Amino acid sequence: MKRRNQLMFWISFLVVTLSFIVHGLQRFTDFAEGYQLIRGNVTAASPTTLAWIALLPFVCWIASAVLYRIRPDSIIVALLLTLTLTFSSMSIVAGGNGLVEYHFSIFMVLALIAYFRRINLILVSTILFALQHFAGFFFAPSLICGTTGYPFSILMIHAVFLILTSVALIIQIAVQNQERSVSLKRETEATALMTNASHQIEALVGNLKTNTKHLQQAAVQSVEATNQIATAIAPIVQSADGQHQSMQHGTDQLHQVNASIASIQAKMAQTVMTTEHMTKRALTGNEEMNLMDRRVEEMVKSTNGLHTSVTAMASRSDKIQKILASLEAIAGQTNLLALNAAIEAARAGDAGRGFAVVATEVGHLAVQSRSYANEVTEVLQALIADTDQIKTTAAGYTKTLAENQKMTSRVRQTFSDITHLVQEVEQSISSIQTARQGVGVQMLNIEQRMETTRTASLEVRHGIESTAVSLEQQTTVQHEFESMTESLSTMTASLEYLVDELTQHMTR
Known part of the structure; x- marks a missing residue:
């Protein structure tokens, strides 16, 4: 209604201006003077009356302008504009000395008033025009016809066409209003449906945004957890490599120990043969006293x-x-590494359960390695004690031989002592051989267990490397998932923008 009032406000101003132009042409120029003489329209109203008739539509327009500033969409504004147009047409007819040609302004005004699509305004204007024609014909024919000799029958023809025009406009407005009512009803229903759809889409967009945020947060947390696991696995892999190298070094040292033990065995066999020979020579010592010195x-x-x-x-x-100390240190490091791996596996939750089992087994192997190292240490301490005993015995034997070299005269007296000492040496050598055999068996067991531990460390390393590869693949998938969530966020933003556009369009 506001837009119609605004448009008709300026159109009414143009019609009022046209009325002033017609008055000026007819009163101050000789416009259509010859044509009026031919038609017989020579009677003119008084200038005062024409002035009031010219000012009436302008007054109505001013009143409509004031009310339009206060309430632009008021129905009273439309009524005032209708009066402005109607009185402007009457002013044009009166100012034009009642020429028939100026009566066409009536149909122009009715056509303009029809823009309001209100039947009551058409009826108001038609009644005013009818009153103008009939009252003017009987009381002021110069204002409506320009002459006193205008036939009433011709005036009736004007009235009939005025009524027919009004009826046609009323029918058109009624049909248009009915169609507009139906269209408005359909538009209201469509707007309601679109509004409902818009609300549902907005709710869907809200859910999509919420879910997208949750997915993005979950993806970021998953990537962070994966990176933390990968960071935790890196030192474990390095420790596994170090453990594997330590095991390999321990295995090499055990091979050296075995070689040393074999050399000791060979020398001990040689010593056994020497002591046997000494025993035989001691039994026959009396017969070989001459060769004692040699x-x-x-x-x-x-x-x-x-x-x-x-x-x-x-x-x-x-x-x-030293090797056993290194083995014990390796076992402690392996146990600490297994403990750290178990802690990291516990942090990883279900994803690190398998790794926790492997870490537990590595810990058990470390404990077993430490136990075996302790056993070897005990055996080796016994071996060291026997060695010390052999050294003591060898020192005494050397001293006895030195005394025998100086005291050849006392050889026979002390020969029984030498024989006894040789027997003790033989027994000590037998003990050393027995201990050496036990050490050899223990060293073989340790070597086997070291090999088992090395194999287990390799398996742990391969398992960790497989886990790292799986984590890299999982990270790649998570990055792809982040890209998908970003695309979903973009699509959600586009959908939200479309919903806003649709809402604004419905509002307009």
Whole structure:
């Protein structure tokens, strides 16, 4: 209604201006003067009356302008504009000295008033025009006809066509209003449906945005957890490599120990043969007293060789102790690594359950390795004690031989003591051989277990590497999932923009 009032406001101003133009042409120029003489329209109303008739539509227009500033969509504005147009047409007819040609302004005004689509306004204007024609014909014919000799029948023709025009406009407005009512009803229903659909789409967009945010947060958390797991696995892989290298180094050292033990065994066999020979010679010593000095020298050499062998065996025992200390340190490191791996697996939850089992087994292997190292340490301590005993015995034997070299005269007296000492040496050597065999068996067991531990560490490493590869694949999938959620967010934003556009369009 506001837009119609605004448009008709300016159209009414143009019609009022046209009325002033007609008055000016007819009163101040000789416009259509010859044509009026031919038609017989020579009677003119008084200038005062024409002035009031010209000002009436302008007054109505001013009143409509004031009311339009206050209430632009008021129905009173439309009524005032209708009066402005109607009185403007009457002013044009009166100002044009009642020429028939100016009566066409009536149909122009009715056509303009029909823009309001209100039948009551058409009726108001038609009644005013009818009153103008009939009252003017009887009381002021110069204002409506320009002459006093205008036939009433011709005036009736004007009235009939005025009524027919009004009826046609009323019928058109009624039909248009009915169609517009039906269209408005359909538009209202469509707007309601679109509004409902818009609300549902808005709710859907809200759910999509919420779910998208949740998905993005879950994806980010998953990527962070994966990165943390990968970061935690990296030192475990390095520790597994270090453990594998340590196991390999321990295995090499065990091979060296076995080689040393084999060398000791060979020397001990040689020592056994020497002691057997000494025993035989001691039993027949009385018969070989003349060769005592040479034999004693040979025994001194053999004793020196025994001392050297025992010293070498003691040195190798120290190496074995260092190796066992390294093994115990490796076992402690493996146990600590297994504990760290179990903690990281517990943090990973269900995804690290399998890794926790592997870590537990590694811990068990570390405990077993430490136990075996302790057993070897005990055996080695016994071996060291025996070695010390051999060294003591060898020292006493060397001292006895030195005394025998100086005291040849006392050889027979002390020969029984030498025989006894040789027997003790033989028994000690037998004990050393027995201990050596036990150490050999234990070293073989340790070597086997070290190999088992090394194999287990390789399996742990391969398992960790497989887990790392799986984590990389999972990270790639999670990044793709993040890209999908970003695309979904973009689509949601586009859908939300379309919903806003649709809502604004319905509002307009």
